[in-house]
Amino acid sequence: MTGPEMHALVERLYPLCRSITGDGVRATLDIVGEHLDLQVHEVPTGTEVLDWTVPREWNVRDAYIKDPSGRRVVDFRRSNLHVVGYSVPVSATMSLAELRPHLHTLPEQPELVPYRTSYYAETWGFCLSQDTLDGMGDGPYEVVIDSTLADGHLTYAEHVVPGTSEDEVMISCHVCHPSLANDNLAGIAVAVALAKSLDQPRHTYRFLFAPGTIGAITWLARNRERVGRVKHGLTLACAGDPGRLTYKRSRRGEAVIDRAVTHVLGDRPHHVLPFSPYGYDERQFCSPGFNLPFGSLTRTPYAGYPEYHTSGDNPEFVSPSALADTLEVLRQVAGVLDGERTYLNLSPYGEPQLGRRGLYGSLGGRSDTKQAQMAMLWVLNLSDGEHSLLDIAQRSDLPFAALREAATALLAAGLVKETA
Ligand code: ZN
Numbered sequence: 001m002t003g004p005e006m007h008a009l010v011e012r013l014y015p016l017c018r019s020i021t022g023d024g025v026r027a028t029l030d031i032v033g034e035h036l037d038l039q040v041h042e043v044p045t046g047t048e049v050l051d052w053t054v055p056r057e058w059n060v061r062d063a064y065i066k067d068p069s070g071r072r073v074v075d076f077r078r079s080n081l082h083v084v085g086y087s088v089p090v091s092a093t094m095s096l097a098e099l100r101p102h103l104h105t106l107p108e109q110p111e112l113v114p115y116r117t118s119y120y121a122e123t124w125g126f127c128l129s130q131d132t133l134d135g136m137g138d139g140p141y142e143v144v145i146d147s148t149l150a151d152g153h154l155t156y157a158e159h160v161v162p163g164t165s166e167d168e169v170m171i172s173c174h175v176c177h178p179s180l181a182n183d184n185l186a187g188i189a190v191a192v193a194l195a196k197s198l199d200q201p202r203h204t205y206r207f208l209f210a211p212g213t214i215g216a217i218t219w220l221a222r223n224r225e226r227v228g229r230v231k232h233g234l235t236l237a238c239a240g241d242p243g244r245l246t247y248k249r250s251r252r253g254e255a256v257i258d259r260a261v262t263h264v265l266g267d268r269p270h271h272v273l274p275f276s277p278y279g280y281d282e283r284q285f286c287s288p289g290f291n292l293p294f295g296s297l298t299r300t301p302y303a304g305y306p307e308y309h310t311s312g313d314n315p316e317f318v319s320p321s322a323l324a325d326t327l328e329v330l331r332q333v334a335g336v337l338d339g340e341r342t343y344l345n346l347s348p349y350g351e352p353q354l355g356r357r358g359l360y361g362s363l364g365g366r367s368d369t370k371q372a373q374m375a376m377l378w379v380l381n382l383s384d385g386e387h388s389l390l391d392i393a394q395r396s397d398l399p400f401a402a403l404r405e406a407a408t409a410l411l412a413a414g415l416v417k418e419t420a
Contacts, residue, residue, distance in 0.1 A: 003320030057152025085117030186240030240318035243300030
């Protein structure tokens, strides 16, 4: 998928009213399912998952605040951010003073509508711009939230790209935010594109599309016996804003995924952050009982931009080129994870004669001859059985793909053998 195709997917998913449960999640997965074969799971309300319980399912059809003239001052149909997520139903006539405790604004960003939820405390509310609130008279207002909070299901989906190995790479995206483009949809779009681009990978790639926190916890609870298969993991979010790429290390800190991502980010502008038990679902995957090697890839990180969790995080905030850039990095990371091997130099006493074996000739005429030659020398020198290609990449500062190519040529010439 190209950047514009990923952006079109973001735009298509944007209007849907997602939450941690409900039909918005299902509609989102239906659209993702047009691109990928999805296994959709429905987990009933009340199911115990680790220390949590699957909540009641929330759905909303309409919501508004009507002024005395009958005009919808705040209208769910214009933006689903206007309703506090998990609001219980309400139908009442109120003065502004009575309504005021249920209204949420951002006084510092008066033109933006905030995103608010109340999953675990039963309440209701509206989000609106401070500018709108400032224009509201005393009322009375007709206040309606046509929602249901009832026993139902939590919905999540998986897509698996089988590899030649059962060892898994897992990519996890949250699908629980309503109209928020970067924080939610950009990650989904890039994950879809990555899944479609994988062609007979070595690892099995598992993509998880699940609501934040409770979805990851539900997946972990239902896969407790098999989580050991996950050898490398990433949460993917905020994948399309104009900022630099940011990698947050796994709890382990120096897992292969940490080394692979930081190597690929290499010379491009980027940030690397240490692990912290906050942010996206890496905090569940890296909880100490599981301690999976899960890092987090974003552009501008969690809560790091003024549009975060506001109506400013719309499809215009996400660019096709940023989506394409995030995808390119992930494809290179997959190349490292799938290409990682350890070799043993079979001619370790002095440098073997490369020219005699045609290994110089094969490099002729290439613009990257010097790099290809250096890659061969590095692979020969460090392939003592102790160093993998990724170790060599980190030590030599050469691109992993160049080392992989050199190793393949050396293997064909009988100068190295694969040990792992
Ligand atoms: Zn968020």
